[in-house]
Amino acid sequence: MLSSITQRLRGRSAGEIVRLIGHNIVYHARAMTPQARQRDRSFQAFDEQWGTDTFAMRELHTLSVDPALAAHARRYQASNGANMPVWFADLKVDFARTAFIDYGCGKGRAVLEAARFPFARAIGVEFAPELVDIALSNREIMASKGALVAPTQFLCMDAARYQPPADLDLVCFFYDPFDDSVMAPVVDRLTALTQPVSVIYLEPHCIGQFRRSGHWAEGQSVDNLVLRNPAAQAL
Template sequence: MPQLLRRTYNSLTRLGPRRSVETLLSIAEDSLFDMRMGTDTTARIPQAELEVISPEHQAEAKPYVMTRARALRRAFEYSGAPLDKSFIDIGSGKGKVVMTAALFGFKRIVGIEFAPELVELARRNLTKVRSHLPADTDVQVVCADATRYDYGPDDCVFFLYNPFGADVMTAFCQQLARSLKAHPRKLWIIYTDPAFIDVMLGQLPVVEKPRLIYGGFEIAFLTHDPATN
């Protein structure tokens, strides 16, 4: 109980009453989701404990920390991203964002993760929620490096939860820019904890919308429209 009281006090001091309540509701919802579905999404995993397919990028990779579903749903709504375009989760971890996007109504969802252990955890989690998804939902998690993945002409909605540092972000943006040049299209980017948004703004032809604050999350939104950008 003393630990819970300290956490509550710290949250109230740091976030204020409204955001603290949002955080508590989010924690409760995500815990109940795992209990009901039999999934494993909440526990944090330090990056140093993981084997990865691109060791040269691991020093800049962040630990696995789950994005809260309540904040995600509000971000999806606020972004205005179309549900019939492919949703790409960069650094998909245990698959919470992938599952939430599928339950929200996106028709094609791809999680990209460079730690095979997390890919397997995400795939196991997905098997437990598939019966709750529409039959036409195409959802998968692939083991790949986001800086080398071949983004296709329908890959238009991107989600990132501060997955890596400035150098890897630069390489990712350059790869995405090559895809945009080969396949001009509209783009929606949802970037939680946007530590390196200046890199993204410098490397991609995107404009930033006003940010969303929910609970402990700050979420940036960037868009690209080849007809106007």
């Protein structure tokens, strides 16, 4: 137990440790609510339906990852794609010319749910090799059952170094995957793009990285934060 805690705190500053403790308190408090228990049942139903492994949480210290990168990442927890039809309708997504990208995709749940829509591409970016392997296995399971419409890709790499495609409109998904030190270069790359880029951001703890440029318009979809660059606003 002590060694596990030591692994999780290694390489973090005092401020980062305080923020991590606060993040964990909030997470566990939310996990005890009736809404959270209902959400968990829906997550488990997805895996029961498809035979996938997307629900079970993974702490970073259980993964073989670079400690320098892990110090800025969050634990893996599945996201719920139930609101995707509303998100995509609100964003006026033209699926045939749009790529869906999940930054910090973990086991691939959001990517796989998005791939059931006719996107040009569905992409997951994840730095933990074990999680990418699980995501790839989940993709094969769902593809074998004819559940996926979009070409689906999982990339094992640091999100801060990922260059999104410049030839497609983008819908980018973030479920509080990492802290400001990773979010800053990710946002800089997205801000530099000229094609329509829309962002769905759940638990937006690093929203300041989007706001600092004055480039992104903020809105709501099913009580979740959405952001659009100027090209997406013009659609």
